[in-house]
Amino acid sequence: MDYLAVNRANWDSRAPIHARNYGIDRLLADPSALSDVVRFDLPRLGLLDDLDVLHLQCHIGTDTLSLHRLGGRVTGLDLSPVSLAEARVLAREAGAAIDYVESDVYSAPDALAGRSFDLVYTGVGAICWLPDISRWARTVQALLRPGGRLFIRDGHPVLNSLIVQRVGEDHPDREQQAWITGEGALTPALELPYFEQPEPLLWHSEYSYAGDERVGSPASVEWNHGLGEIVTAVLDAGLQLTSLTEHDSAPWEALPGLMVEDESTGEFRLADRPWRLPASFTLTARRPA
Template identity: 60%
Template sequence: MTADYRTVNRANWDERAPAHAASPDYGIERYVDDPEHLSDVIRFDRPRLGEVAGLRVVHLQCHIGTDTLSLHRLGARVTGLDFSGASLAQARALAARTGADIDFVESDVYDAAQVLEPGGFDLVYTGIGAICWLPDIRRWAQVVGALLRPGGRLFIREGHPMLWALDEARTDGLLAVEYPYFERPEPLVFDEPGTYVATDATFTHNLTHEWNHGLGEIVTALLDAGLDLTMLQEHDSAPWNALPGVTECDERGEWRLRDRPWRLPMTYTLQARRRP
């Protein structure tokens, strides 16, 4: 019998959370040393995020809490939610070290409206590399709609589904579509020993189940869940080296294609507001 995707993926994240917190790529000590330091993702999107001071915010799939802490530092009242207890242990430790009053809740994202207050949030936030772990984007959108108060908004920056569809392991410089662009019932199953940050750690739980979701599927799911799209911006850059060998880092720490970067959307920022 095939293992439940949540069990497989949770084992992967639980094992990697301490390595992520210790890696210089997450730079945990910078948050401790500088009370104004923000994550690269939040800093990139500040012009689009707007004023969040005083808002009640839930950060879905918050991992080790660096974006969550950054939202708190912008004045939001934040709750972080994640299904990985090991990730939340690191998030709570970071909040304690920085004196941040942040609630962290362990739950599968699909159960968020059962463990948090339905209609109780001004802003649902989710960041890079979150929704690819979810098999059903329509169910995710229903959760977002259930959490938001009328007039509340969703803010998401994510890897672009076109990027997720590419073969990142090619060494000839060609951009080749290898994986589904659209959501499929069956997961993409990967068995990869490393992780996306610099670390000397070795891992034993290397299996993951992942899904892509087309941009139209995401937008339509949100519309059907009672939200109206208010912004959709596609970016030719990503905050990590998504295609090693063919990208270069700019002055903001964003990575884009070295050759004609306008060929590929690498990430997008989307906002939507729940209808009254």
């Protein structure tokens, strides 16, 4: 199975839906507005004045535009040409000079013709599409200048290993959780791999997580990566870990029916004792000078 082709088709079909449901009107109405994801991590990310920034897996460019508004000279990279078309429209309408490159992550050094960057940024919901986290870290290292830094926030691997089920029932397909029907209490269940596995998780989701429209290519392929595997991959690639923060929230309702939204941040956390669940993490590292 060609996982890149499957996932490219999936994201091509999601992109127009997301362009209608990602809060783009707010970003265009206010030249200082940031995406919720970038705004959440602003205390750790800081201003990016005069830095060359690469946003891996940039999708339709809302976070990419936000990085540009923090002062960076930004390049966005994604494997989905339809996503990049939406990102270019957003950048043009916002008056932002952002360069976009079509490529999968592992091919990025070649696609970027050997360019290097002060900051490599990866946002939420990205590394689950990659089969080999060690290869990802080596790719990041190759893209960073000496002294450059990696910044990643993503869903926590504990969260990624959970599904929602009704008490006493067999678990459903995770991608269909938002449409669970019937009666009985909902509960999280630890049913999916926590550690990276050779074989991927195969999903078939008729709907995307943003919006209620059907997607044209519902199949997708994912892998989870344990937090220790991620940290070890970063260290083995020769990067120096500078911070690791776990959060009890994520920027989407990852466990439908069990999470509540914080309206001030747009983040979701468990309604019942949220301190039980690490929902996302932020990791920073630096390539030694």
